[in-house]
Amino acid sequence: MLPPVGIDLFDVQRLRLTEVEAPPLSPEDESARDCVWDMAVQANPTLFDGPVVACAGLGWAGPRTLRLYWVRVTYRHYALRRVPAATALPSLFVNVVQPTDDGRVLAARMSPSTAAPGRWQLPGGSVEPPQDGEVLDEAALRGQAARELVEEMGIYIPPDALRLWAVTRGENSSIGLTYLAPALPASALREGFAAASGAERAQGREPELDDIALVRSPSELAGLASPHADYLEPVVRRYTRASLHDA
Numbered sequence: 001m002l003p004p005v006g007i008d009l010f011d012v013q014r015l016r017l018t019e020v021e022a023p024p025l026s027p028e029d030e031s032a033r034d035c036v037w038d039m040a041v042q043a044n045p046t047l048f049d050g051p052v053v054a055c056a057g058l059g060w061a062g063p064r065t066l067r068l069y070w071v072r073v074t075y076r077h078y079a080l081r082r083v084p085a086a087t088a089l090p091s092l093f094v095n096v097v098q099p100t101d102d103g104r105v106l107a108a109r110m111s112p113s114t115a116a117p118g119r120w121q122l123p124g125g126s127v128e129p130p131q132d133g134e135v136l137d138e139a140a141l142r143g144q145a146a147r148e149l150v151e152e153m154g155i156y157i158p159p160d161a162l163r164l165w166a167v168t169r170g171e172n173s174s175i176g177l178t179y180l181a182p183a184l185p186a187s188a189l190r191e192g193f194a195a196a197s198g199a200e201r202a203q204g205r206e207p208e209l210d211d212i213a214l215v216r217s218p219s220e221l222a223g224l225a226s227p228h229a230d231y232l233e234p235v236v237r238r239y240t241r242a243s244l245h246d247a
Contacts, residue, residue, distance in 0.1 A: 008169040009234045014065040015138050015164065015177070020056050022071040022089070029086045036079035046113045049074045053127040053136065054089035055175045066167055068092075068175070070136065072129045081172060090173040094145040095124025097165060097235060098155070099183040103243055104214040105236055106189055107221065108152065111210040120213070120221075121229035122178070123152045138164070145179045152209050154196030155189065157181045166238065170230040178235060186214055216240070 025033070041047050054073045061067035070092060080088035098106040110119045125148045130136045142159040149155045165180035193212050200207040215221045218237045221228070 007230050007234050009231075009238065010066065010167040010169070012064055012066045012164060012167045014062075015141070016061045016065060016067040017136050017138075018067065018069050019136070020069050020071055022054070022056075022073060022077075023087075025080075025086075029080065029083055032083040032086065033076060033079045036082045037076040040079065044113070044115070047075070047115065049076045051129050052077075053092045053129050055092045055173075056089055058175065070127075075126075078172075088172070090169075090175055092127045092175050092177070093124055094127055094141055094148065094177045094179065095122035095231075096145050096149055096157075096162065096179050096181050097122060097239055098149065098153070098181045098189065099239070099243075100186045100189065100214055101183045102186065104186065104216045105239055106153075107213045107215055107224065107232065107236075108193075108209040109211040109213075109224075109226065111206050111208055113206050114208055116227075116229075118226040119229055120224050120226065121232055122235065123209070124148050124176075125152075127177075141177060142179065145177070149181070150196075152196060152207075153189065153212075154192035154194075154199075155184070166235065168231040168235065176231050178231075189214070 051072060051074055053070045054077060056069040056071045058066055058068045071089060078088050078091060080086045107120045108123050110116045110121065124145065127144060130140060142162045145162055146157055146159040149157055161182055162179040164177065166178040168176040168178060197207040213224055215236060217240050218233050221233060221236050
């Protein structure tokens with residue numbers, strides 16, 4: 001089975017990160033971007049124009065080493081995707097392949113209030129820029145991936161236990177940095193998810209994820225109703241093949 005059209009999956013072990021300046025916007029594109037963003041917020045007031053990292057380019061810097069150029073933007077930057085003739089930089093996100101000790105992979109479904117309601121994907125989120133005095137490097141990215149697991153799944157994995165496992169490029173050329181976590185019992189994943197969801201609801205907030213599934217193969221993944229993130233099937237398929245090879 002081939003990956004979905006337009007999905008690239010790169011075997012990467014190391015990253016080299018370089019910050020660059022964001023390309024300038026014309027006043028017309030800036031105004032149109034803000035208009036699109038304001039309409040999106042009216043439709044979904046939970047949208048937040050927080051700081052994020054976008055990808056300004058990437059290329060090989062050596063065997064299995066990827067050089068990634070990044071810029072500081074906010075979420076409204078991606079409203080440019082809906083502005084005719086404008087160009088939005090690709091988004092940059094981290095996610096985690098969380099296996100179970102019986103060979104399955106965790107998939108999670110986005111809540112109705114999110115920007116992608118009902119979508120099945122891996123736990124993860126957009127990369128955030130470093131604070132003053134800090135740097136965006138491999139250690140920081142592992143830390144962000146580990147934090148997403150805690151926030152969304154109630155699972156703590158030490159950042160150093162996460163291994164960069166693949167880099168994906170999909171819709172809108174968005175770049176995903178996929179980390180592999182140590183296997184855990186299925187019961188631990190379900191208990192962690194229930195605890196994290198309950199804590200959010202106790203604070204009067206809707207959890208970002210509203211359901212999880214444990215899948216053993218792409219065919220099982222295909223049985224999950226509602227949309228899937230474009231990278232999900234290729235990642236599950238690669239993990240399944242690697243597990244069979246290791247066995």
